Amino acid sequence: MVNKANGPAAREGTGRGRGRRPADEVRADVLRTVGELLLTEGIADLTFERVARTSGVSKTTLYKWWPSKGALALDGYVHAVQETLAFPDTADIRADLLTQLRAFAHVMTETPGGRVLTELIGESQTDQDLATAYREVYSSHRRRLAVERLHRAQEQGQIRADIDVQVLVDQLWGAVYHRLLIPDEPVTDAFVTALVGNLLDGVRPA
Amino acid sequence: MVNKANGPAAREGTGRGRGRRPADEVRADVLRTVGELLLTEGIADLTFERVARTSGVSKTTLYKWWPSKGALALDGYVHAVQETLAFPDTADIRADLLTQLRAFAHVMTETPGGRVLTELIGESQTDQDLATAYREVYSSHRRRLAVERLHRAQEQGQIRADIDVQVLVDQLWGAVYHRLLIPDEPVTDAFVTALVGNLLDGVRPA
Numbered sequence: 472m473v474n475k476a477n478g479p480a481a482r483e484g485t486g487r488g489r490g491r492r493p494a495d496e497v498r499a500d501v502l503r504t505v506g507e508l509l510l511t512e513g514i515a516d517l518t519f520e521r522v523a524r525t526s527g528v529s530k531t532t533l534y535k536w537w538p539s540k541g542a543l544a545l546d547g548y549v550h551a552v553q554e555t556l557a558f559p560d561t562a563d564i565r566a567d568l569l570t571q572l573r574a575f576a577h578v579m580t581e582t583p584g585g586r587v588l589t590e591l592i593g594e595s596q597t598d599q600d601l602a603t604a605y606r607e608v609y610s611s612h613r614r615r616l617a618v619e620r621l622h623r624a625q626e627q628g629q630i631r632a633d634i635d636v637q638v639l640v641d642q643l644w645g646a647v648y649h650r651l652l653i654p655d656e657p658v659t660d661a662f663v664t665a666l667v668g669n670l671l672d673g674v675r676p677a
Numbered sequence: 678m679v680n681k682a683n684g685p686a687a688r689e690g691t692g693r694g695r696g697r698r699p700a701d702e703v704r705a706d707v708l709r710t711v712g713e714l715l716l717t718e719g720i721a722d723l724t725f726e727r728v729a730r731t732s733g734v735s736k737t738t739l740y741k742w743w744p745s746k747g748a749l750a751l752d753g754y755v756h757a758v759q760e761t762l763a764f765p766d767t768a769d770i771r772a773d774l775l776t777q778l779r780a781f782a783h784v785m786t787e788t789p790g791g792r793v794l795t796e797l798i799g800e801s802q803t804d805q806d807l808a809t810a811y812r813e814v815y816s817s818h819r820r821r822l823a824v825e826r827l828h829r830a831q832e833q834g835q836i837r838a839d840i841d842v843q844v845l846v847d848q849l850w851g852a853v854y855h856r857l858l859i860p861d862e863p864v865t866d867a868f869v870t871a872l873v874g875n876l877l878d879g880v881r882p883a
């Protein structure tokens with residue numbers, strides 16, 4: 472019975488060129504393809520041509536959904552990293568920030584993902600459309616997730632109520648971006664640990 | 678006597694095309710011209726052609742000293758802002774950081790200087806020569822000045838001895854760059870004040 476009910480739909484879902492699949496499913500497939508490509512090879516070899524070939528989706532459809540390579544790359548990147556870069560909540564803000572920031576630093580320094588982001592940020596300094604896409608598809612979304620976790624820490628009494636947690640986003644993740652974009656100093660585990668300690672404990676003598 | 682000793686040299690120093698002036702003096706003149714141009718008009722209209730015309734120095738000489746527009750812009754920018762962005766030392770690290778960061782935020786948000794830097798940082802993501810020039814001419818020098826001031830605060834017992842002050846550079850100036858490069862949130866005076874307070878006081882409840 473299970474086979475009968477799921478069989479044809481399941482086959483239709485995986486086969487290509489055998490009738491129409493739901494658009495959501497096709498989109499998710501494309502984003503998976505793009506995300507894998509970005510995290511293994513980087514952005515240089517990402518072309519609509521290649522994504523069309525690999526995913527079996529026409530270039531016309533791809534351009535309809537993602538008007539530029541930057542938009543396609545960002546959306547693929549977001550989908551590729553959303554689980555790795557989730558914000559854990561074990562009710563211990565120090566431990567959770569360290570976990571998340573270490574995962575973030577790993578993606579940024581050990582996979583081509585870091586290069587993808589710094590190049591997109593770079594290009595967005597002179598490309599207004601890309602800057603808008605970057606904020607809408609990626610950065611404002613990531614900022615919101617971070618702020619939500621920091622607000623819960625405030626509710627749990629681990630961060631003072633008078634602190635504007637938006638500023639902490641710039642002093643944690645923003646500080647990492649600073650070292651990636653202007654690499655005078657490296658992103659190390661000691662750096663990540665110090666970012667969290669400096670803010671939670673303060674740097675003045677006791 | 679004074680006139681006789683200084684007269685001819687002084688006249689030679691200010692006149693153009695009246696014999697050779699010392700190279701250092703000519704260089705300083707060019708950098709002043711470039712710096713003024715950058716802080717009033719931005720980088721878009723900066724060309725070797727125009728700098729040659731304004732400063733009366735041949736393009737050949739300009740190219741010899743600064744092999745690219747990026748290198749020329751950076752050097753001019755450094756000279757234009759070095760006094761405004763000096764690191765004061767009144768023996769009060771909180772007050773001095775606020776003074777310096779406010780001057781920095783002003784240059785970055787109220788003059789074309791901010792755009793100059795963010796565009797150069799942007800371009801340096803894909804231009805290795807510019808990235809090297811940026812670090813050598815600008816960022817590593819600015820970082821060193823900040824670190825020197827923070828080290829003096831450590832010696833004066835205002836910052837704990839176990840703190841790696843390099844990290845504070847990323848959590849103060851780097852946090853400002855983050856808002857400039859990815860403008861999800863604005864650079865305001867409240868932001869600058871919070872940057873300093875969060876680090877000196879910590880964000881945990883007392």
